[in-house]
Amino acid sequence: MTTLLYDGSFNGLLTAIFIAFEYKMYDCSIDTKERYQATMFDSPETVMTDKLKAQRVWEGLCKKVSNHARREFYYAFLSGLPGIEDTLLAYVRYAFQNNSTIEKNFANSVVNMVSQTAHSVHREKHRMEAFVRFIRLQDDLYCAFISPDFNVLPLVASHFQDRYADQHWLIYDRDRDYGIHHDPQTRLVSDVIIEKSTADTSLSTTVHEEEVAYQTLWRSYFDHVNIQERRNIKLHLRHVPKRYWADLTEKTAGV
Template identity: 30%
Template sequence: MLTHYDGTYPGFLTVIFARYRTLETIEIEPLTPQMDFLVAHDRVATDPAKAARVARYLCAQFGADFLRRCYAALLSVEARHETVTARTIKKCIRHGKGVLASADRDAVAFDRIVRAVYSEAHSWKGLLRFREVQDGYWYAPFAPKHDVIELLTAHFARRLNGEHFVIHDCPRGCAALYEDGRTEYFSATALSVVETADESAYQDAWRLFYKTVAIPERANPKLRQSNMPKRYWQHLIERL
């Protein structure tokens, strides 16, 4: 049986509450505009109160880090990540947190999914390139595999808390605006940004530095691509 929700974290936690007894047998997917509503399906409406109860319970039983890992799993684009996460949660409730360190199929898949999301977010923390644009803002476009914009925004809000910046997930058409200690997310397929004159000069200097420190005799394209896959290259200033 397919069970659908609105694609949000509270919506997912509501599914845990409302369909707890059948989590082992259902498949969980977000609602999509392309869904065939003539086909029978089970839909769970988001209930913030129920979601909060589940979050408090999981945090009390298994710790805040487990709750964060469940959230990270939902940022994945891997197939069945909601189903795997839900089944792992139920197994932890029934058998204890030790399930996470076992060879259980769902627990192993859950760990792999979470690691992939965290790994990509970690990579982007070092590979995101901010550009100085009009009105004193910093703009960073990127094209992630997983939906990690919220993880990155939280990181840079701590690192650059005195700045105003926009992080733009170009393929998903969404962006995060941070200013004056507040973060706002909005849809943005394209943004009109104008780089400052100083920014152009800094980019030229960075490219020159990048070329100057390179040692041609030690170039190893295969190793570089292994450590930094090509999907990270699109918005790297030194690669433009």
């Protein structure tokens, strides 16, 4: 079986899907170069990202499904789950083979999988928008460190760009070694690649002298508004899962 290897980008995936259709590869798989593990039965082929080919696939999908369905398609891609590329290829095949809309056909396992995955990514996006905590550094750069289950940085960028338009900030994804950086002068958000060791060192050595006081103040406020008689640990964990606590100021002991 042929395995098409792409660079991990969304345009790269769409290019691989175009190749699968162009060469009528009915029995093929798609995987990232980074994640791929060769087997004796595979015949890997590297796909070079081509924006024109990617655009043709996307435009074809636009004619077949709604904006909501295309958003789910993109959200499912951002999940980064093993095998999600094959699911999305099957989704495109199914969409192109049907004259009617497919997005509500949850009896189909592929449509249901894309919808369920997109829902999980959307929920993680909202949690990141709520749980991000910035730390002020000496150069007045506000940094936040997150470890989401999925690659949600492209989805939360506009939220923080609108909310903190006049501030210089960086949100860094530890698990994926990249972040989004906002420049208040240009009002633009850009991707930046940062090594984890560099990010951890910067956080521990360049924290602004006033940051500790602000964090102490915030924890004090959090403790005082917390009514002990109304504590409901199960409900609290449902809304604030424990895996997020390491990055929440009110849950940590300090910088």
